Amino acid sequence: MTHALLDQRGLSKLRWRCRRGLLENDLLIEKFFLRHEATLTVSQAKGLDDLMALSDNDLLDLLLRRKEPEQLSDSLAKESASTTEALEVLRLLRPGAPAP
Structure with a gap:
């Protein structure tokens, strides 16, 4: 189930959740969505x-x-950023990440 693609409603909710206060974060997150939204899984959304x-x-x-x-x-931040899913997405979010 976690490798299932995220549906359009889930993607929309996730995009809303990802709005940040720092422009730099927003720019990197938007680049992530542009590159990966068509293949984003439920696991990656988590x-x-x-x-x-x-x-x-x-x-x-x-x-x-x-x-x-x-x-x-x-x-708590350390725990949240260290989940298997978070580490996978962090790798994709960082500048210079490989294209899908």
Whole structure:
């Protein structure tokens, strides 16, 4: 079930959930959607949702490779960013990620 493609309603809700306060995050997330939305799975949507639980600054640090999930100071943030799904999506979100 987790490898099933995300339906249009789920994708719409996820896009809304991914709106951020920092423009830099929004730009990287929008690039992710442009590249991957047609093939986004339920599992990847869960990973993206896990990452959206982070503060804007923690998310940006991860996206720009200034920190890895285990380096986050908040234990809940560390846990949320370290799920298998979040790590997979983080790899795809980071600049220079391979195309599908």
